[in-house]
Amino acid sequence: MWYWFRLFQPLSLIIILQLSIFSNAENKKRPFNNSIPAIFVFGDSTVDPGNNNYWKTLFKANFPPYGMDFVNHIPTGRFTNGRLVTDFIASYGGIKEYVPPYLDPTLNLEELLTGVSFASASSGFDPLTPILSSVISMQKQLNFFKEYKTRLELAIGKERTKILINKSVFIISAGTNDFIVNYYGTPFRRRTFTVSGYQQFLLQHVQDFVQGLLDQGGRTIAFVGLPPMGCLPVVITLNSGNAFHSRGCSESLSSVAVDYNQKLQIKLKAMESHGIRIIYADIYKPLDGMTKNPSKFGFEEVHSGCCGSGYIEASILCNPTSPVCYDASKYVFFDSVHPTEAAYYYIFKALRPTIDQVLNN
Numbered sequence: 001m002w003y004w005f006r007l008f009q010p011l012s013l014i015i016i017l018q019l020s021i022f023s024n025a026e027n028k029k030r031p032f033n034n035s036i037p038a039i040f041v042f043g044d045s046t047v048d049p050g051n052n053n054y055w056k057t058l059f060k061a062n063f064p065p066y067g068m069d070f071v072n073h074i075p076t077g078r079f080t081n082g083r084l085v086t087d088f089i090a091s092y093g094g095i096k097e098y099v100p101p102y103l104d105p106t107l108n109l110e111e112l113l114t115g116v117s118f119a120s121a122s123s124g125f126d127p128l129t130p131i132l133s134s135v136i137s138m139q140k141q142l143n144f145f146k147e148y149k150t151r152l153e154l155a156i157g158k159e160r161t162k163i164l165i166n167k168s169v170f171i172i173s174a175g176t177n178d179f180i181v182n183y184y185g186t187p188f189r190r191r192t193f194t195v196s197g198y199q200q201f202l203l204q205h206v207q208d209f210v211q212g213l214l215d216q217g218g219r220t221i222a223f224v225g226l227p228p229m230g231c232l233p234v235v236i237t238l239n240s241g242n243a244f245h246s247r248g249c250s251e252s253l254s255s256v257a258v259d260y261n262q263k264l265q266i267k268l269k270a271m272e273s274h275g276i277r278i279i280y281a282d283i284y285k286p287l288d289g290m291t292k293n294p295s296k297f298g299f300e301e302v303h304s305g306c307c308g309s310g311y312i313e314a315s316i317l318c319n320p321t322s323p324v325c326y327d328a329s330k331y332v333f334f335d336s337v338h339p340t341e342a343a344y345y346y347i348f349k350a351l352r353p354t355i356d357q358v359l360n361n
Contacts, residue, residue, distance in 0.1 A: 036359055037164050038115035039090050041099055042141050043173035045121030047086050050077025052121050054103035057134040059122040059315050065307055065324045069341055079121055081328045082341030086171060088348040093359045102144055109155055118144045124178035125205040142212045165217040169358055173224035178202055180229060199260050203267050210271055222358050223268055224281045225261040230254035231291045233304050234336035237311040247303040279358055286350035290332050297346055305333040312336050
């Protein structure tokens with residue numbers, strides 16, 4: 001009898017510890033109704049906190065000057081100088097200070113219980129997009145979430161896992177790479193699709209992905225639209241006849257984003273049903289406002305990034321040898337593609353009504 005008690009004692013302690021961690025995560029005081037236990041994130045570099053660090057790809061940001069304004073000036077894999085919008089959301093909702101990458105092997109159970117990001121920089125909804133950059137596809141991100149569910153079920157049981165996922169918030173941010181890197185950056189899709197046809201092609205993949213999350217128990221989904229793509233510094237560089245002297249947004253490319261966002265909202269609305277909320281998050285307007293009236297937000301530079309020349313640098317082209325601006329908070333973009341922490345913060349502030357709608361469920 002004593003032998004069997006000694007044998008199972010460590011297992012009992014592990015179970016008690018796991019239940020204690022789960023209880024603490026559930027009962028953590030939050031500024032809202034304490035009903036959002038976790039945040040799960042999918043998408044591209046706008047929400048990738050470092051998954052690409054653990055993936056065989058060149059598209060990483062785990063070296064300076066990335067992260068120069070993050071905690072302890074550590075480059076985490078976030079494609080900016082500091083925090084992402086999802087970090088601000090998680091902190092604002094009292095869920096956690098930062099959303100960690102799922103592939104980080106050091107994550108403990110408490111970190112897993114309060115949510116992770118599955119996003120991968122350079123990914124997109126078109127299956128060809130992640131192949132072009134050797135990054136984690138949206139389907140693979142969904143598969144990682146299924147793996148995550150299994151891990152949680154083993155730790156806290158199927159019923160508690162189901163409740164946690166039902167109550168959690170899912171955030172999806174992707175699509176820009178499908179247009180910039182794939183459709184306009186290569187000839188492959190343009191041989192088959194018109195712009196309108198490609199938009200519909202992407203929207204079908206959006207529908208499939210969202211349905212995949214719903215099938216796994218997701219009930220509250222926030223879907224981020226496209227930014228004014230024509231205002232990305234790299235796009236200005238590649239679309240300007242004289243990029244060093246005449247820099248301005250490509251309105252034709254931004255109009256593609258406007259059209260896509262309108263169609264996306266219709267698609268998402270059609271997928272809503274009883275007990276399921278799919279909320280559109282508009283980042284086009286706040287970024288468009290920053291680029292058109294930068295001084296209103298305290299910015300001084302709009303059409304080039306803080307790192308290097310600011311015209312074409314991103315990922316390994318923005319590295320420890322690159323010249324870096326003195327104050328990134330004066331720039332809308334950190335490199336030629338990705339916003340600064342300051343810009344992400346203003347996007348977060350603009351999204352506050354939407355965020356409140358999500359968190360106060």
